[in-house]
Amino acid sequence: MRRVFTWLVPILAAAALSLMAATAGxxxxxxxxxxxxxxxxxxxxFALIDHRGKAVxxxxxxxxxxxxxxxxxxxxxxxPTGLRGMAAALDALGPDGDGIAPIxxxxxxERDTVENLAPAVAKVHPRLIGLTGSFDQLNAAAKAYKVxxxxxxxxxxxQPIVEHGSYIYLMGPEGDFLTIFxxxxxxxxxxxxxxxxxx
Amino acid sequence: MRxxxxxxxxxxxxxxxxxxxxxxxxxxxxxxxGEVIDSWCxxxxxxxxxxxxxxxxxxxxxxxxxxVGIKGDDGKVYTVLKLGxxxxxxxxxxxxxxxxxxxxxxxxxxxxxxxxxLTIGKIVSDQGIVNLTxxxxxxxxxxx
Numbered sequence: 641m642r643r644v645f646t647w648l649v650p651i652l653a654a655a656a657l658s659l660m661a662a663t664a665g666x667x668x669x670x671x672x673x674x675x676x677x678x679x680x681x682x683x684x685x686f687a688l689i690d691h692r693g694k695a696v697x698x699x700x701x702x703x704x705x706x707x708x709x710x711x712x713x714x715x716x717x718x719x720p721t722g723l724r725g726m727a728a729a730l731d732a733l734g735p736d737g738d739g740i741a742p743i744x745x746x747x748x749x750e751r752d753t754v755e756n757l758a759p760a761v762a763k764v765h766p767r768l769i770g771l772t773g774s775f776d777q778l779n780a781a782a783k784a785y786k787v788x789x790x791x792x793x794x795x796x797x798x799q800p801i802v803e804h805g806s807y808i809y810l811m812g813p814e815g816d817f818l819t820i821f822x823x824x825x826x827x828x829x830x831x832x833x834x835x836x837x838x839x
Numbered sequence: 840m841r842x843x844x845x846x847x848x849x850x851x852x853x854x855x856x857x858x859x860x861x862x863x864x865x866x867x868x869x870x871x872x873g874e875v876i877d878s879w880c881x882x883x884x885x886x887x888x889x890x891x892x893x894x895x896x897x898x899x900x901x902x903x904x905x906x907v908g909i910k911g912d913d914g915k916v917y918t919v920l921k922l923g924x925x926x927x928x929x930x931x932x933x934x935x936x937x938x939x940x941x942x943x944x945x946x947x948x949x950x951x952x953x954x955x956x957l958t959i960g961k962i963v964s965d966q967g968i969v970n971l972t973x974x975x976x977x978x979x980x981x982x983x
Contacts, residue, residue: 676866678949679921679958717903718879792902806904819951822906822918824879833952 682809683817684784688745688777691757691770698815705740705838706811709823710787712748713760713770714799718806719744720764722823725830726808727765732831736838745771747789747804749778785809810837866947871957873911874970875937877901878918881908886979890970893979894939907934909944909957917957920949941966 687697707726711719723744730737744761746752749772752760757770772778782789789804808821808830818837821830877897880888887893889910901907909917922934943963949956 675951676864676947676949678951678956679866679947717900718905721879801903803902804904806906821952822878822954824882824905825954829953836952 678819680786680820681817682785682787682820683811683815686745686771686777686781686784688771688773688781689754691754691761691772693754696771701741701743701811702815703739703813705813705818705834706809706815707740707742707834708745708785708809708811709743709806710745710747710782710785710789710804711806712746712800712802712804713752713756714748715802716795716799718823722806722808723764723768725821725823725825725827727768728827729830729834730765730767732828733834736835737831739838740834741769742767743769743771745781745785746778747782747787747802748800749773749775751800810834812837866949866958868945869948869957870943870945870963871909871911871913871917872943873909873913873917873941875934875940875942876908876910876916877905877938878908878916879905880979881910881916887972887976888979890939890972890976891968892972892976894968894973896979897938898935901935901938907938909942915955917948917955919959920956921958923959937962937965939968939970941969 685698687695690696707730709719709722709726711722713719726742730740730742733740742765744757744764746757752770752772754772757772761768761770771781773781787805789802791800792803793801795801806823808823808825810818810821812818819833821833874889875897876888877893877900879900880886880893880896886896888897897907907919909919911917919934942965944957944959945961945963946957946959949958
């Protein structure tokens with residue numbers, strides 16, 4: 641018995657160490673333990689105001705997955721595409737997606753006030769949460785998510801044209817980064833990918 | 840003593856197997872040759888998306904933050920996640936200059952959720968825009 645124990649303890653210890661080494665540092669370790677982690681680490685604290693005028697922080701979303709997109713309500717190009725894709729993916733998930741908080745963080749605080757955001761997000765999806773705030777608050781959030789944004793011009797209708805990152809971020813219930821989706825991804829494929837991260 | 844030695848060897852072998860798994864979780868170093876494309880127009884097929892016909896639109900799309908891709912000669916589409924040492928943004932629009940060009944790049948490949956993400960470390964060669972499609976398709980999306 642002692643001989644078996646002499647074998648077993650170091651082997652189990654080595655196995656445990658091996659497992660720890662193989663998974664340490666991977667944000668999506670459950671799903672992609674064998675895959676290289678994406679070389680980005682977006683996410684972090686934010687303190688903003690939602691489209692109902694309520695102050696919210698990242699901690700208010702603990703326990704829920706977050707689908708986050710940075711854009712602006714009057715964006716003529718990629719924002720409606722990305723947001724509609726997010727919305728369609730949520731619908732495709734059905735009840736499985738009930739725990740997901742879909743979020744638009746504006747990069748245009750001047751125009752995307754609480755009053756303007758409320759009807760804009762409602763048009764996209766009844767559950768879409770619009771977040772705005774001061775320039776400094778939004779700048780901090782964009783910086784945390786490694787999103788660049790820059791005003792590059794104006795349309796004839798006096799609407800801003802802002803160049804900005806347009807990936808959709810899937811964050812875990814602890815605020816941990818799980819993965820990104822291109823804004824042009826097929827909603828059904830996005831839903832299938834999200835489903836793998838749930839549960 | 841013999842038992843201890845055998846145990847130690849077994850433990851070391853098992854640990855090295857685990858280390859191998861950990862080391863396997865590194866990106867694949869690749870060299871990709873192909874045309875730089877605007878992923879939105881290419882994947883949605885809302886207009887003709889390649890070569891000189893689509894160059895102007897591709898620049899506008901990249902400036903708008905739409906992910907830039909490479910249509911590889913290997914038939915795969917790669918989504919460019921980073922170019923060079925840019926650490927401040929995800930999908931920086933700093934790829935305007937190479938839109939529509941035929942390039943060969945060195946980079947790291949990350950396959951996630953069915954998408955080939957590429958971080959470009961170096962543009963090895965840039966042949967410019969060689970896919971001259973504007974005579975046939977006009978200048979997209981604005982016409983001639």
